[in-house]
Amino acid sequence: xxxxxxxxxxxxxxxxxxxxxxxxxxxxxxxxxxxxxxxxxxxxxxxxxxxxxxxxxxxxxxxxxxxxxxxxxxxxxxxxxxxxxxxxxxxxxxxxxxxxxxxxxxxxxxxxxxxxxxxxxxxxxxxxxxxxxxxxxxxxxxxxxxxxxxxxxxxxxxxxxxxxxxxxxxxxxxxxxxxxxxxxxxxxxxxxxxxxxxxxxxxxxxxxxxxxxxxxxxxxxxxxxxxxxxxxxxxxxxxxxxxxxxxxxxxxxxxxxxxxxxxxxxxxxxxxxxxxxxxxxxxxxxxxxxxxxxxxxxxxxxxxxxxxxxxxxxxxxxxxxxxxxxxxxxxxxxxxxxxxxxxxxxxxxxxxxxxxxxxxxxxxxxxxxxxxxxxxxxxxxxxxxxxxxxxxxxxxxxxxxxxxxxxxxxxxxxxxxxxxxxxxxxxxxxxxxxxxxxxxxxxxxxxxxxxxxxxxxxxxxxxxxxxxxxx
Amino acid sequence: xxxxxxxxxxxxxxxxxxxxxxxxxxxxxxxxxxxxxxxxxxxxxxxxxxxxxxxxxxxxxxxxxxxxxxxxxxxxxxxxxxxxxxxxxxxxxxxxxxxxxxxxxxxxxxxxxxxxxxxxxxxxxxxxxxxxxxxxxxxxxxxxxxxxxxxxxxxxxxxxxxxxxxxxxxxxxxxxxxxxxxxxxxxxxxxxxxxxxxxxxxxxxxxxxxxxxxxxxxxxxxxxxxxxxxxxxxxxxxxxxxxxxxxxxxxxxxxxxxxxxxxxxxxxxxxxxxxxxxxxxxxxxxxxxxxxxxxxxxxxxxxxxxxxxxxxxxxxx
Numbered sequence: 074x075x076x077x078x079x080x081x082x083x084x085x086x087x088x089x090x091x092x093x094x095x096x097x098x099x100x101x102x103x104x105x106x107x108x109x110x111x112x113x114x115x116x117x118x119x120x121x122x123x124x125x126x127x128x129x130x131x132x133x134x135x136x137x138x139x140x141x142x143x144x145x146x147x148x149x150x151x152x153x154x155x156x157x158x159x160x161x162x163x164x165x166x167x168x169x170x171x172x173x174x175x176x177x178x179x180x181x182x183x184x185x186x187x188x189x190x191x192x193x194x195x196x197x198x199x200x201x202x203x204x205x206x207x208x209x210x211x212x213x214x215x216x217x218x219x220x221x222x223x224x225x226x227x228x229x230x231x232x233x234x235x236x237x238x239x240x241x242x243x244x245x246x247x248x249x250x251x252x253x254x255x256x257x258x259x260x261x262x263x264x265x266x267x268x269x270x271x272x273x274x275x276x277x278x279x280x281x282x283x284x285x286x287x288x289x290x291x292x293x294x295x296x297x298x299x300x301x302x303x304x305x306x307x308x309x310x311x312x313x314x315x316x317x318x319x320x321x322x323x324x325x326x327x328x329x330x331x332x333x334x335x336x337x338x339x340x341x342x343x344x345x346x347x348x349x350x351x352x353x354x355x356x357x358x359x360x361x362x363x364x365x366x367x368x369x370x371x372x373x374x375x376x377x378x379x380x381x382x383x384x385x386x387x388x389x390x391x392x393x394x395x396x397x398x399x400x401x402x403x404x405x406x407x408x409x410x411x412x413x414x415x416x417x418x419x420x421x422x423x424x425x426x427x428x429x430x431x432x433x434x435x436x437x438x439x440x441x442x443x444x445x446x447x448x449x450x451x452x453x454x455x456x457x458x459x460x461x462x463x464x465x466x467x468x469x470x471x472x473x474x475x476x477x478x479x480x481x482x483x484x485x486x487x488x489x490x491x492x493x494x495x496x497x498x499x500x501x502x503x504x505x506x507x508x509x510x511x512x513x514x515x516x517x518x519x520x521x522x523x524x525x526x527x528x529x530x531x532x533x534x535x536x537x538x539x540x541x542x543x544x
Numbered sequence: 545x546x547x548x549x550x551x552x553x554x555x556x557x558x559x560x561x562x563x564x565x566x567x568x569x570x571x572x573x574x575x576x577x578x579x580x581x582x583x584x585x586x587x588x589x590x591x592x593x594x595x596x597x598x599x600x601x602x603x604x605x606x607x608x609x610x611x612x613x614x615x616x617x618x619x620x621x622x623x624x625x626x627x628x629x630x631x632x633x634x635x636x637x638x639x640x641x642x643x644x645x646x647x648x649x650x651x652x653x654x655x656x657x658x659x660x661x662x663x664x665x666x667x668x669x670x671x672x673x674x675x676x677x678x679x680x681x682x683x684x685x686x687x688x689x690x691x692x693x694x695x696x697x698x699x700x701x702x703x704x705x706x707x708x709x710x711x712x713x714x715x716x717x718x719x720x721x722x723x724x725x726x727x728x729x730x731x732x733x734x735x736x737x738x739x740x741x742x743x744x745x746x747x748x749x750x751x752x753x754x755x756x757x758x759x760x761x762x763x764x765x766x767x768x769x770x771x772x773x774x775x776x777x778x779x780x781x782x783x784x785x786x787x788x789x790x791x792x793x794x795x796x797x798x799x800x801x802x803x804x805x806x807x808x809x810x811x812x813x814x815x816x817x818x819x820x821x822x823x824x825x826x827x828x829x830x831x832x833x834x835x836x837x838x839x840x841x842x843x844x845x846x847x848x849x850x851x852x853x854x855x856x857x858x859x860x861x
Contacts, residue, residue, distance in 0.1 A: 317546060335545075
């Protein structure tokens with residue numbers, strides 16, 4: 074089956090508008106200079122300390138995520154449409170969360186099956202009836218997008234809990250500006266550096282009613298052994314807020330305090346980078362050492378805001394995903410600007426039959442999986458992998474969804490042989506507080522292996538700087 | 545500042561100081577082994593070094609005989625020995641990584657650079673690494689970190705916690721250094737004041753890179769009394785117990801001033817300083833150098849506990 078992929082730079086022999094400013098740059102880059110710059114970039118990343126560890130893989134915890142110097146570019150017009158779609162989706166997801174932990178109108182209206190919501194593992198009974206400040210559950214919404222044509226974008230998945238990777242968006246830009254300042258003089262590129270400030274403002278805007286005065290915002294990290302620790306500390310630094318661990322916080326009376334060298338200091342907003350289940354051992358997992366005993370009581374009584382709010386995960390579940398366009402229509406009365414990838418729910422018997430009959434053409438994912446683990450890419454799977462997956466689906470159909478293999482767009486990428494097209498996706502970070510904000514840019518992930526469609530850093534993916542051109 | 549952050553900075557300071565001390569101890573050991581000693585000829589001078597490092601028991605269990613290669617493995621490279629140079633640098637860098645946001649780029653670069661170079665050293669065949677080279681490398685790394693702290697770090701609490709840690713560690717370490725002399729087998733008391741005795745004192749001075757300073761400050765013959773004065777009582781000597789305790793006091797005072805509250809640990813530190821100011825070398829020798837040092841180490845450890853209780857644990861209201 075011959076598939077043609079949309080190449081973001083070349084249309085036949087023609088260079089598409091957004092990439093015209095890069096033509097001479099790439100043409101005039103001798104191999105030596107390229108290697109030099111690549112080494113320089115790597116040294117910079119290592120010096121700054123941006124490294125990541127892959128869960129369960131062991132090996133060097135100080136591994137670098139590969140950085141590709143060839144930028145990915147959007148025109149202002151392309152971005153404007155994307156931005157509208159992303160913000161629309163972020164609003165709808167938050168409206169949905171507020172609704173399902175309240176009256177559940179969307180379920181009553183029969184637009185989403187009750188079972189998918191209330192029996193969902195990510196549905197958090199402990200927060201039913203709690204209204205978080207400004208009715209925001211998901212303050213940072215990471216929406217994974219893929220492109221298949223000039224105007225065709227699809228949402229692959231939503232991340233409503235604690236999407237990671239934004240530090241790469243910022244550092245990739247920083248490093249590109251250091252290494253190729255002339256590119257930024259010649260092209261008019263929208264800056265992304267305001268992100269930490271916008272994030273801080275967003276978090277401060279959802280301070281609880283009981284907070285009087287300037288809200289004290291902190292980032293809660295599982296600790297320095299976590300693979301995303303760099304990002305936690307980077308964001309804390311850029312926002313000028315404290316980076317705390319569970320052991321630094323304690324609850325007394327109606328409030329949560331942090332332990333400082335000057336004695337206790339009240340905390341108003343927690344941007345947590347730990348899962349719901351670890352937040353409070355008295356409410357969730359009793360064996361959690363990462364959280365703060367009693368925190369949920371403070372939350373319930375309006376003494377603290379938690380971002381994302383506990384329970385937000387039910388909106389980014391892969392089974393709920395199918396219904397996001399429906400949410401847009403139901404809550405906002407608008408037509409969705411961004412489309413979902415057509416998805417078959419193996420839980421439905423008709424869909425399941427279709428999936429099993431067409432396994433070799435489909436991508437099959439676990440409903441709760443993430444990071445590109447436990448998925449099947451039909452066209453690239455061996456016969457035994459296909460059979461293996463067939464058995465797993467038949468055994469537990471509820472656990473799987475399937476999507477067609479998308480013809481992911483490609484972007485020129487530096488590879489050993491020179492420059493070659495590689496598949497990319499995009500994760501922008503939408504901020505929801507008093508207002509909905511989107512910094513013009515995002516994280517572009519690139520599948521560095523030839524032909525590969527998996528962009529996850531854990532599976533040989535890299536990252537690129539993502540440009541939005543100014544008007 | 546978060547108590548945990550203060551704790552990390554405190555230990556960052558301590559571990560860098562300890563790394564240098566360990567490297568210098570190795571250096572002293574190597575030099576002592578070049579000196580012909582008793583009438584019987586050969587005897588290992590590594591045991592006193594291990595005694596002074598406080599890790600003799602651990603060493604004996606793992607390596608057995610105290611020969612140079614084993615001692616260098618243990619005191620420099622062995623990550624299982626929490627006080628080895630490698631462990632100290634790794635721990636210092638890890639503490640820095642945790643509080644990356646409380647440090648400047650140059651401080652992080654210096655610590656991270658030390659750690660990356662350490663990994664290079666670990667990959668280098670041991671036959672290519674001389675003891676002098678290892679010692680100088682470690683001292684240089686400590687100097688780079690200290691310099692970056694000195695020239696780039698904000699003079700806020702973090703700066704004080706690093707220095708409280710470093711000065712406490714230095715006070716402890718200098719007393720350990722002096723104690724080497726106690727463990728160094730003077731076969732019998734008759735050797736005190738002999739040529740050998742003096743050579744050993746000079747080696748200690750060299751190990752702390754204080755031999756030039758000694759001559760500037762005292763001149764003339766190297767005697768135990770002068771050395772004890774230099775390394776314990778002389779406020780001008782940066783490695784003296786007096787200077788270290790003064791440093792602890794200065795930084796505790798700054799903290800207390802910034803926080804608008806006086807603390808127990810401050811009083812204890814002042815007490816210890818006053819004691820040193822009153823002490824004369826004759827008092828020390830009358831009491832016995834080793835006994836004096838043991839007592840001093842105990843007081844330094846107590847100060848460390850009080851710093852922790854006051855600032856680093858973050859007691860609830």
